[in-house]
Amino acid sequence: MEIPYTVTARKDTGLFNSKVGIWLFLASEVMLFGGLFSGYIFLRIYADYPWPERTLPVLPGLINTFVLIGSSVTVVFAWAALKMRQWRRFQVFMGITIACAAIFMVLKGIEYTAKWGHQAVRMDDYAIVEGHTHKAELDDHGHFHVIHGKKYPDHAFPANRIVFETNEIQIDLTRFYAPYMKELIEQAEERGSKILLADTIAGKRNPKADEKTVAMAGEELAVGFLKDARELFLDARAHNAGVRTDELRRLWRVAKKNNPGEPAYLLASSVQVDDAALAPRLVPATGTVKFNVQPPMPFVFKRSWIRESEESARLKDDTILRGKLQECPLVMGVDAIDFRYMAQKAEAAGKEPMSVIANSWLLQKPEYKELWKQHLESVEKLEQKLIDSHGWKDEARGIANRVPTDTERYRIGWKDLVEYKTGERPSMVQGFAGPSHKKEEFAKAFPELEIPNEKISLQSKFTPKWNTYYAIYFTLTGLHGLHVIGGAIVLAYYLFFSKGLYLRNPEWLANRVEVGGLFWHFVDLVWIFLFPILYLM
Amino acid sequence: MSAEATAAHDEHHDDHHHDLPFYRKYIWSTDHKVIGIQYGITALLFLAFGFYLMMVMRWSIAYPHEPLPGWMSWIFTEEWKARWLQDGKVTGDTYNMFGAMHGTIMVFLGIVPLGFAAFGNYVVPLQIGTVDMAFPRLNMVSYWLYVIGGGIMCASFFMESGAAKSGWTNYSPLAGFADSQIVNQWLAGQTQWLLGMVFLISSSLLGAVNFLTTIINLRAKGMTWMRLPFFVWGMLVTGFLLLLAFPPLEVAAIMQLMDRVADSSFFMPSGLVSKTAGVLEVSGSGSPLLYQHLFWFLGHPEVYVLLLPAICCVAEIIPVNTRKPLWGYKSMVYAVLVLGFLSFIVWAHHMYLTGMGPVVSTFFQTTTVLISVPSVILLTSMIISLWGGSIRFTVPMLWAAAFLPMFGIGGLTGLPLAFNLVDLHLHDTYYVIGHFHYVVAPGVLFGLFAGVYHWYPKITGRFMDTFLGHLHFWPSLVFMNVLFFPMLTQGMAGFHRRWYNGGDAYLVEEGSGNIFGNTVLDWVAWNSVMSWGAWLLALAQIPFVINFFGSIRFGKKIKSDNPWDATTLEWATPTPPPHGNFTFDVAAYRGPYEYSRSDHEGDFYPQWEEPPREKAAPSKTTTTKESAKES
Amino acid sequence: MADSPEAVKKAQKLYLLIGAILFVFTVVTLLVATVPALDVGRHGFDLADMTIGLLIASLKAGLVAAIFMHLSNEKRTIYVLISLGIVFGLAMILLIWFAYADPIEFKGFYDIGNLK
Incomplete structure (x- = not known):
């Protein structure tokens, strides 16, 4: 059985099957990336905070554009070589194409890693700082202090954690998350504390069963007996539910017999399960277990794990910790300060942005006050330059033809910081993947900052969580990257495993490579739009 | 070495099919007929599951204070019941979960795979006269992606969080936030719904590519566009709808997935506060409306994806059983093409209450009212096709005939919803539920049942039993109406949808001044009537299950390969069709509905029958030149 | 099919040329976006910059589609x-x-x- 038109073209459409198929698929891909672009457009236009402009380092994106365009050329040369039955030439060009794909992904990886290592904090007054978190440790007294320098002890943690001195832990048996339990156990072991069961866990599955003791009071926390306790609780709960359900059914039968023809909603209020009467047939079932921490010790948690207040904290799996929230500021080297959001909020409230900024918490610190002064001078110079080059629109009212953008006015970027400190602005090549805190000549321009816990409104690395710009950036480039990988795999298959097909039916191979090449060109085409939209706009 | 030197011939595909082991022949099969049957049976199983979920929901609506009866709850473990039922009663959470999954399973796991993938896969290559789909292995991949997606969706019921519970439409911000208490988000039902959708969408996309390539490029000699059976035209348009409308939903699913696992704020507005989590620690500035637009951009073409395969089946069954050509074939073709085009620009009529201004609302209102025109053309053409026909009321014809008025009610009840002012009153009421269920349940499903009874003899070589067929049909027809008609009137009175307790919370004392409460009081008695309709409807499906499986062994054997005396190419194959389908060089010599031909033996002239040599008029057969011109 | 070996050989020169044009346009995109002297419209990013950027991108995309993807001879x-x-x-x-x-918009009803 042969399927027609897999190699030769059908006369009226002029196409072979896989070409029709790939163009159909590309039409759907246009809708896919169109949907993402439409997301980008609407999220940007209707954003209710200032949209980041030109915050991505351009050079990796630019190189990637050249790399992809080059690979588009080489893939079409590879196809041409096949059509001319030049196997060697095909291998060379296909190899270069795949190498280009690899370079693209490597550069992408460098970009992504740089972002995921970069910290951002929005404070409660809407000031935003970006930079690099330092490491910290808890000393023997449980006090938090920052470690500067390049060598950290093993127990050091990033200085953006929550530290909660805990004396009591309550665990929810149905909800506990084993990795969290392991973390608690490990940290306790490190500091020499013990997490001990407060009361013996024992119970019956049902009234007829034997009493089972799962764990004795004073036992150390372990996931094993927690799981057993959960089993016991679930069985007891199931038994109790069954008893109550049967009772409720019986009550309804009685109620309906005694009140024939009454609609159910009128009877409902009178049909109630009598808990007291039922108690002998039920078994006690408690879903939570308490532990004491002896001696009380500070636990260190990622912020995303925990909701904390002064006296108690709750982990995401409903584990409740009782104790006291410790001093745990977020300590970082700052490489960008952004007041645009603060300015937007000030304007919305009818206040003068510049004065709100001048009175902000951050600018009360002398180092930052000085930086801001330098920045204001630089903005003034820019204003003057623009007036000199483009003139006045309305000189009497002081309205120039061109004014600095909000980003220039309210944001001090890392290149600005370096310029203010050293007098030289880093070039595109020097800032390849963004600000590097490892380079001495840059790091000395980045001031230190300790942000108290209460002032933090939102903190995150440069991930989709930080703002919708990064969210759409990672989604768009991530999906595009997956297409690059997928396309490269298909092309690699043709490079390495198609010699046999080439010898049997070279025209069929040429068709398949053409179809693969069409997909590859589409991937390049998407990037042609992505690069200016994400990096330059 | 030049291109001409080597033979550019089409590669032989799986020549030794009969030597394949069992699992390659029936499980990892690439034969479109096997895949069609696989899709069909899997889809019917999912339909049954979705039906069960609805039965539990109907209990909650009719008797919210009573525990689930044993005959409905025996299937759950005691532990599950303790978690999800309160003293045996259906809770709001459980109702929402069942409701969301009922919709998802029926639409994405049931009707679309049954209508488009099952019937399309089996019948389309046969009707266009070719050996298989253009990409058989891709076809197999599509099926297994569907199974994986469906499996993920069903597995999510067993998670700590339960399955998705934010409506089948899964709107953000609720759907972005529900189940967020689960630490590992990948184990949350809401997240798994999104993951399952990604698999299902990929399956549909690949399937659509396959169908469209097949129809465009693999038609037999002489099978020009205007000689295609309407079934193929309908599948063509359905394929384009799936191809172009699904990707935006995939985008929405990916973005909502990012919201859940990466804490992004695509659809989370600023300042969201939850009772359990306080102020959400996200960046905000997202747009819940964007999700709705992307969802309904698919959502509307999706309803035509549901509908068209049923119309396809009915459009084939009517000519066969009236012994007349399909009336208005050409108008139907143009109508379905226009319908497909318009279906992309009507979606915001699902969003009239989202704060759209009068201008944009009027735009969508206009396009929505316009789209009723091609729909009506399709329906009336099929109704007129009955006129003057010699109607054989075979079981398929019963279902097809019932489809017409049932879908008519469904479609007509949609018209008030098209007007944004009327929709202000009807949105989110039971009227909407009544409308879309009329279209899909007594509408589409009847059409698909018709198709099952109609093509069963070709697939198995035996007829389905007529008595059981009637036992399936008549109660189904009655109970469908008992179940769904009161919804229309309840909804017009203002009864809300998605009330897990059937409006119980709003009931007032007789004579209270609360107008809303009084409306609920007036209509609440219908809840139990409708629920009994649903449960009896379930009973009515049992004859079908017996018939479906039993007739394979015990059904009346067919006497010819063309037991219905039909004209389309699928009846020119042996029964069941072998791998490769046709045993002769098949070509189409005339249109697809040459019935009432008094000049020919029997009353019909099959498409594949060669005209007699002596009387061969040049216009009857086609040369490749002509076919090149006509396509 | 238009792709006989001879036609393909001739087309290769065209592919190289288009590749070079695409490289040049990429540089142009960068310059238009970064060099202050080439900033049209208001200072900084505005609608005019977006239009130009998208126009250049569309042109590049069109070239890729027409020549590399053979759209022009399909x-x-x-x-x-x-x-x-x-x-x-x-x-x-x-x-x-x-x-x-x-x-x-509800005027005067509530904000x-x-x-x-």
Whole structure:
């Protein structure tokens, strides 16, 4: 059985099957990336905070554009070589194409890693700082202090954690998350504390069963007996539910017999399960277990794990910790300060942005006050330059033809910081993947900052969580990257495993490579739009 | 070495099919007929599951204070019941979960795979006269992606969080936030719904590519566009709808997935506060409306994806059983093409209450009212096709005939919803539920049942039993109406949808001044009537299950390969069709509905029958030149 | 099929040329975006910059589609298929924009703020 038109073209459409198929698929891909672009457009236009402009380092994106365009050329040369039955030439060009794909992904990886290592904090007054978190440790007294320098002890943690001195832990048996339990156990072991069961866990599955003791009071926390306790609780709960359900059914039968023809909603209020009467047939079932921490010790948690207040904290799996929230500021080297959001909020409230900024918490610190002064001078110079080059629109009212953008006015970027400190602005090549805190000549321009816990409104690395710009950036480039990988795999298959097909039916191979090449060109085409939209706009 | 030197011939595909082991022949099969049957049976199983979920929901609506009866709850473990039922009663959470999954399973796991993938896969290559789909292995991949997606969706019921519970439409911000208490988000039902959708969408996309390539490029000699059976035209348009409308939903699913696992704020507005989590620690500035637009951009073409395969089946069954050509074939073709085009620009009529201004609302209102025109053309053409026909009321014809008025009610009840002012009153009421269920349940499903009874003899070589067929049909027809008609009137009175307790919370004392409460009081008695309709409807499906499986062994054997005396190419194959389908060089010599031909033996002239040599008029057969011109 | 070996050989020169043009346009895109002297419209990023950027990108995309993807010498069927994708993609973006840009307004009733 042969399927027609897999190699030769059908006369009226002029196409072979896989070409029709790939163009159909590309039409759907246009809708896919169109949907993402439409997301980008609407999220940007209707954003209710200032949209980041030109915050991505351009050079990796630019190189990637050249790399992809080059690979588009080489893939079409590879196809041409096949059509001319030049196997060697095909291998060379296909190899270069795949190498280009690899370079693209490597550069992408460098970009992504740089972002995921970069910290951002929005404070409660809407000031935003970006930079690099330092490491910290808890000393023997449980006090938090920052470690500067390049060598950290093993127990050091990033200085953006929550530290909660805990004396009591309550665990929810149905909800506990084993990795969290392991973390608690490990940290306790490190500091020499013990997490001990407060009361013996024992119970019956049902009234007829034997009493089972799962764990004795004073036992150390372990996931094993927690799981057993959960089993016991679930069985007891199931038994109790069954008893109550049967009772409720019986009550309804009685109620309906005694009140024939009454609609159910009128009877409902009178049909109630009598808990007291039922108690002998039920078994006690408690879903939570308490532990004491002896001696009380500070636990260190990622912020995303925990909701904390002064006296108690709750982990995401409903584990409740009782104790006291410790001093745990977020300590970082700052490489960008952004007041645009603060300015937007000030304007919305009818206040003068510049004065709100001048009175902000951050600018009360002398180092930052000085930086801001330098920045204001630089903005003034820019204003003057623009007036000199483009003139006045309305000189009497002081309205120039061109004014600095909000980003220039309210944001001090890392290149600005370096310029203010050293007098030289880093070039595109020097800032390849963004600000590097490892380079001495840059790091000395980045001031230190300790942000108290209460002032933090939102903190995150440069991930989709930080703002919708990064969210759409990672989604768009991530999906595009997956297409690059997928396309490269298909092309690699043709490079390495198609010699046999080439010898049997070279025209069929040429068709398949053409179809693969069409997909590859589409991937390049998407990037042609992505690069200016994400990096330059 | 030049291109001409080597033979550019089409590669032989799986020549030794009969030597394949069992699992390659029936499980990892690439034969479109096997895949069609696989899709069909899997889809019917999912339909049954979705039906069960609805039965539990109907209990909650009719008797919210009573525990689930044993005959409905025996299937759950005691532990599950303790978690999800309160003293045996259906809770709001459980109702929402069942409701969301009922919709998802029926639409994405049931009707679309049954209508488009099952019937399309089996019948389309046969009707266009070719050996298989253009990409058989891709076809197999599509099926297994569907199974994986469906499996993920069903597995999510067993998670700590339960399955998705934010409506089948899964709107953000609720759907972005529900189940967020689960630490590992990948184990949350809401997240798994999104993951399952990604698999299902990929399956549909690949399937659509396959169908469209097949129809465009693999038609037999002489099978020009205007000689295609309407079934193929309908599948063509359905394929384009799936191809172009699904990707935006995939985008929405990916973005909502990012919201859940990466804490992004695509659809989370600023300042969201939850009772359990306080102020959400996200960046905000997202747009819940964007999700709705992307969802309904698919959502509307999706309803035509549901509908068209049923119309396809009915459009084939009517000519066969009236012994007349399909009336208005050409108008139907143009109508379905226009319908497909318009279906992309009507979606915001699902969003009239989202704060759209009068201008944009009027735009969508206009396009929505316009789209009723091609729909009506399709329906009336099929109704007129009955006129003057010699109607054989075979079981398929019963279902097809019932489809017409049932879908008519469904479609007509949609018209008030098209007007944004009327929709202000009807949105989110039971009227909407009544409308879309009329279209899909007594509408589409009847059409698909018709198709099952109609093509069963070709697939198995035996007829389905007529008595059981009637036992399936008549109660189904009655109970469908008992179940769904009161919804229309309840909804017009203002009864809300998605009330897990059937409006119980709003009931007032007789004579209270609360107008809303009084409306609920007036209509609440219908809840139990409708629920009994649903449960009896379930009973009515049992004859079908017996018939479906039993007739394979015990059904009346067919006497010819063309037991219905039909004209389309699928009846020119042996029964069941072998791998490769046709045993002769098949070509189409005339249109697809040459019935009432008094000049020919029997009353019909099959498409594949060669005209007699002596009387061969040049216009009857086609040369490749002509076919090149006509396509 | 237009792709006989001789035609393919001739086309290779064209591919190289188009590749070079694409490289040049990429540099142009960068310059237009970064060099202050080439900043049209207001200072900084505004609608004019966006239009120019998208125009250049569309031009590059058109070249890739027409030459590398052989669109310019394909038959009508392919044009129909890809046009459907583009048409409905644009319709989606424009109609969603329409819906956002025309929100309902209650004058003097109550302020519902920024509807999104």
